[in-house]
Amino acid sequence: MRFRISRPSSPSAPLPREESPIPAPAAAAPPAAEAPLSxxxxxxxxxxxxxxxxxxxxxxxxxxxxxxxxxxxxxxxxxxxxxxxxxxxxxxxxxxxxxxxxxxxxxxxxxxxxxxxxxxxxxxxxxxxxxxxxxxxxxxxxxxxxxxxxxxxxxxxxxxxxxxxxxxxxxxxAVRPAVWPATVVHRLSRGHGIAEITVRPHIPYEYAAGQYVSVETPWWPKQWRYYSPANAPREDGTLTFHVRAVPGGTVSDALVHRAAVGDVLHLGAPMGDMVLDAAVHSDLLCVAGGTGLAPIRALIEEVARRGGRHQVDLFLGARTGAELYGVDDMLRMAQRHHWLTLRGAVSHEHVPGIRGSLPQVLAEYGPWYQHDVFLSGPASMVVSATETLTLHGTLPDHIHHDPFETPVLSAR
The missing domain is CATH 1.10.490.10 (Globins)
Structure with a gap:
């Protein structure tokens, strides 16, 4: 296929993102609309x-x-x-x-x-x-x-x-601002270097569960990092981010250790197409590693908002039991919703329950070829899980995840 100029596709389905300006095209005038690259x-x-x-x-x-x-x-x-x-x-x-x-x-x-x-x-x-x-x-x-x-x-x-x-x-x-100011209205430490930050945008902020958002802090101007809201859209307009402080991560460290109620952050436009409307099956497989749970949690909330029209199998993974982040919240959700099944897997510690990496566990509990799959977590996990799933018959078009430059895959 050759590159031919056309109008941009819908803003609701972007591909991978960059967090700062990158070189744009050359000085020459744009070519005619019908001149493809040979x-x-x-x-x-x-x-x-x-x-x-x-x-x-x-x-x-x-x-x-x-x-x-x-x-x-x-x-x-x-x-x-x-x-x-x-x-x-x-x-x-x-x-x-x-x-x-x-x-x-x-x-x-x-x-x-x-x-x-x-x-x-x-x-x-x-x-x-x-x-x-x-x-x-x-x-x-x-x-x-x-x-x-x-x-x-x-x-x-x-x-x-x-x-x-x-x-x-x-x-x-023509349809929306470039930046949304948002005030921190709640902050909660989750332990293990993770903080739950809830913000209220000053003007309405429309997004879909599963999308990600770029965030700028007042302490590091012009440094934007991507995080996924951990909630489906709420009536009060607030968004909650689960942020892990990572070594050398200026923005994540500021959000975890400096952000307080009353501070004003800036949000960029929502992005990403890991959304519920991308699913073609009624059965969903959701897989989360670490703070990759945030967009998965938002998707599950969205399923509940729509009346539980999907059956959801959720797998949470971590190296140790202590790092099995958010499991208590998801257990409570599973108790409230009959259509949600939860399993946790630990790869580097002998504890009661399932032991092994998420890709190994998925292979054991599959096949999943009649499911839409939503993956979120470290890039290595996403790549390995994708390979395992496709090997066992899941079509690549039915596997959804963030680009590898975004929130839970590469957050600093």
Whole structure:
């Protein structure tokens, strides 16, 4: 399939997300709507990325250095510390290259980026400058492998991407704000470095159970991290986040150890398509590891709100019994709802009950090929569980999880 320009898909179904601004398309004007990338141009783009990938860290340092030197007006859009941002740039770039021959996926991903970048103050006028510096960095680190044909292919592709991102941002601006202030109204320590933070947005905040939200704290301006609300939408409009403080995690540490009632956070637009409406079966398998329980809990609340029209098998996993987070809450929910079955699994401790990793336990209790599956937890668990489920007959289209750059998969 070749990449052909089209209007962005619905904002309700974005693909993976980046938490800070990334280079946008090149300075050249966007190509005509009917000008797809050829197979040859796609091959040139992928070959050039293969050349620069071993030098990716150095390339991203160079990119930001020339961007800030040539266009200092964009520097305030970024956080003071750039280490994490450089990694996000690389992952976004690789994701774009991976999707370059997938029209629907690429348009959806770039539409997501365009909408999400509104919270940084990104304007259409920024795109040419950032794209110019990205191509300069690619050319420098590709060395002799860079030529006019490769430059033309990148310019064409990123011009197209700019068109999608700008259109998506403009459409989003017409229907909702870029940022929602939200006051902390409740805080509860859950132990093991986890805090339950409840906020009330100052203006209505619409989201679906299972989606994730970017959060900015007053202590680390311009540093956004993603967390999943642990509740389905409530009448009072509040959202509850379960945040684990992780080593080196500036935002998570601030939320767990500094946030107090009355503090004002900022929320970005809700994202993600791990939502109940994605299910095609009436039987659901929900699998949560650690604070990955948050979006799963929200989905189960949503099933209850809809009258329990699904049968839900819930598996919670942890290394030790003490780390089996949230099990008491879910037991109470299982007692209230006949359609919910709960099982807990511990992998590194001999305790009463099920022992083993979540993928091992899923294989033992399956098959699950007649279920929609919702996975949330560490990336290694999600990958392994997906492999186990597909091996035993579950169709990939029926397995739903967050992208690997988001809340419970990579929260700092």
């Amino acid at each position: 197979d040859h141009e796609i091959a040139l783009i992928r070959a050039s990325v293969a050349v620069v990938e071993p030098l990716a860290q150095e390339m991203t340092v160079y990119f930001y250095a020339i961007l800030f030197a040539r266009y200092p007006e964009v520097r305030p859009m970024f956080p003071p510390g750039m280490d994490a941002q450089r990694g996000r740039l690389l992952r976004a770039l690789l994701r774009i290259v991976d999707l370059v021959d997938d029209t629907e996926g690429l348009v959806r991903f770039c539409g997501h980026l365009g909408r999400d970048h509104r919270k940084f103050g990104t304007l259409a006028a920024h795109f040419p400058a950032v794209g110019e510096c990205l191509l300069a960095a690619l050319a420098r680190y590709a060395g002799p492998a860079w030529n006019q044909d490769i430059a033309a292919a990148w310019t064409k592709a990123y011009g197209a991407i700019a068109q999608v991102m700008i259109s998506a941002a403009e459409e989003d601006e």
